Amino acid sequence: MSSTNASTELWDRRPLLALLLGTCAAGIAFLPSPMYQAAGAAALLAVPCLWFVLLEPDRWLSLFFAACLLAPPLPIAIGNSGPHVALGIACIGLLVGVLRAGEWRLKPHPVSIRLAVLFAVLAGSVSFALLYSGAVVAAGSLARVCLFGIGCYVYFYAAMGPVQRQQRVAAQLFWFAAGSALFACLDFYFQWPAPAGYGPQFIWLDSGVFRRAQGVFYEASTLGNLSVFFLTMSAVALIRPRAECPVPRWAIAVAVPIFGTALLLSYSRASLVTLCLSLGTLFFLQRKGLPVRRWGFIAGSSMLAGGALAFVLFPEFVRGYFARVVLSVQFLFSATNGVLSGRVDSWQKLATFLMEHPWHLLFGVGYKTLPYSDVAGAPVIADNMYLSLLVETGCVGLCAFIALNAAILQAGWRARSTFFGAWILSFWTGQVIQMLSGDLLTYWRVIPIYFWVLAQTVRAEQQ
Structure with a gap:
């Protein structure tokens, strides 16, 4: 019917x-x-x-x-x-x-096939969570698998389900995200009481201690990642023909400073690297048909507009943020653990755990059990999607995840001449690098949005 x-x-x-x-x-x-x-x-x-x-x-x-x-x-x-x-x-x-x-x-x-395989592997790992960590932790593991499953369902519904109006949904996404980023900026400026449940992430400045911009999300990195996603969309929209853009150009001009400011106020260095990689990939895709001057204007606008607005409103914060970026580059190799906020210590603990228990390399200890159990000796936050999957789902889960990433990039490459193809390919290129410093699959409120755009890319490729 x-x-x-x-x-x-x-x-x-x-x-x-x-x-x-x-x-x-x-x-x-x-x-x-x-x-x-x-x-x-x-x-x-x-x-x-x-x-x-x-x-x-x-x-x-x-x-x-x-x-x-x-x-x-x-x-x-x-x-x-x-x-x-x-x-x-x-x-x-x-x-x-x-x-x-x-x-x-x-x-x-x-x-589609590899996404289904990854979901099946994550679901199957719940049995190992029950075996090694008990019923309570296993229930939490199952809940997080279901949250990831929401993104999978959105993908399959958008890619294979009833025909939807792509341009309308994409425009709505843009406006919803702009509103979310604007609220995050206001929330940082006024330091309103945090919404129910949030990660305690603070910035120490001379003028006081401030909670990092996170908006309505649990933590600031989710906001930074989302801002990069729509900054990438804005750059693609400025390059592609007007007929393909779901929102008018004036809306992009208004929203880009908001997304850029939200990115800076999230205080996420990894998201800034992702933005550079995404824009670099887009430049590579359009290098033959896009004048260098125009590209410089687009890239400069995307990266500096938000910075200029943030500097006007929060000069002390912006100076501290870029000082942090400079120091991170300067001491990346001499003080790696400090630059990466203690991640190296966590990675060494997990590497030691795998060497002492090599049989976990096959099927792992259960998805998202490391931060909530003592299976590795003490709760550990991996802050590395690849290492986390290796320990929690074994080589089976890691290989399934790598295969999915390869399929996403391949689909984006094949549909790179379309708006959605260029968008997902540019963004996901940076995403696979940012996953080295964050468990991005746990961002269940933004993963469905990314997968919806991925589904439009698959539809475009098939057509």
């Missing part, structure tokens, strides 16, 4: 729906207490909202992306940061996928 026919059938039943809603409203009035009445009214209000979402195949995606980028976690003590409303919307997305099962077009693709 096509989307148009489905919508027509739903609207043909309006009189029956009105009668049903009126009957329910009358029943709510007879409930014994105001609390029950309020709960019944909320449930009744949710029915037309759900109906509205079901009418179009991409409405749940818009709601899901808006929640991921604009809503903080709920103030409930569950997990690191508390539950999030986006999880409920993802469940609605599953319902939409089931109801529109006849509109799916299953086409095998290397990215």
Whole structure:
């Protein structure tokens, strides 16, 4: 059944729906207490909202992306940061996928196959988490596998599910992300109370101690990574023909300083390296058709506009940030552990653990168990996606992840002449390097956005 026919059938039943809603409203009035009445009214209000979402195949995606980028976690003590409303919307997305099962077009693709394999490996590693770390840690491992599975579902829905309006969703993503970055900048300036559940990341300046810009996310690195993603999009949009750009050029001119400022205020050096690599890859892709002067203007605007705005608003912070970058380059080889914020010590502990327990190299100790168990002698945060997967999922998981990265880059290369292909190829080139200093697969609120763009790249390649 096509989307148009489905919508027509739903609207043909309006009189029956009105009668049903009126009957329910009358029943709510007879409930014994105001609390029950309020709960019944909320449930009744949710029915037309759900109906509205079901009418179009991409409405749940818009709601899901808006929640991921604009809503903080709920103030409930569950997990690191508390539950999030986006999880409920993802469940609605599953319902939409089931109801529109006849509109799916299953086409095998290397990215799809390898993503499914990686998810299966992560899910299978939960049994080893149960074996080595117990039921509580295994439950946390399963929860994190499910969070990664949301991104996988978004990819498969966008790549093989009902046809969606790509330009509209891409424009919505841009505006949602710009709003999230703007809130993060304001949050840093005013130092508002942190949302429920956040990583304690602070900056010590002469004028005081400040919480790093993180916006509605659990930690600042997620904000920095997201800012790079949309700075890369902005650069691609300025290079590609206007007809391919989902937002007008003036919107990009307004948003680039916001994304650049958010990137700096996140205080993430790895994200700055990712931005340089992403823009460098884009320059390589467009080196023959793009004048050097124009490229210099685009790259300079993307990297300096945010810096100029941040310097005007936070001069002491910007001076400290670039001093940190300079010192990091200066002492990278002489004081590597200090420059990398103690990561070398963690990597040495994990390397020693693998040498003492080499049988874990095959299947690992369970996905995302290292920071929450003593399986390695003490809780360890790897801050390296490759090493983390090697220890937690073994060579099987690491090979599956490397194969997925290769397939993503290959898909982007084949579709590099399209807007989405150039976007994902440029960004993911930097992403595979940033994964050396961060567990980026745990950024479950932004991974679905990256995978949605990846899905559009796969669609473009197949067409």
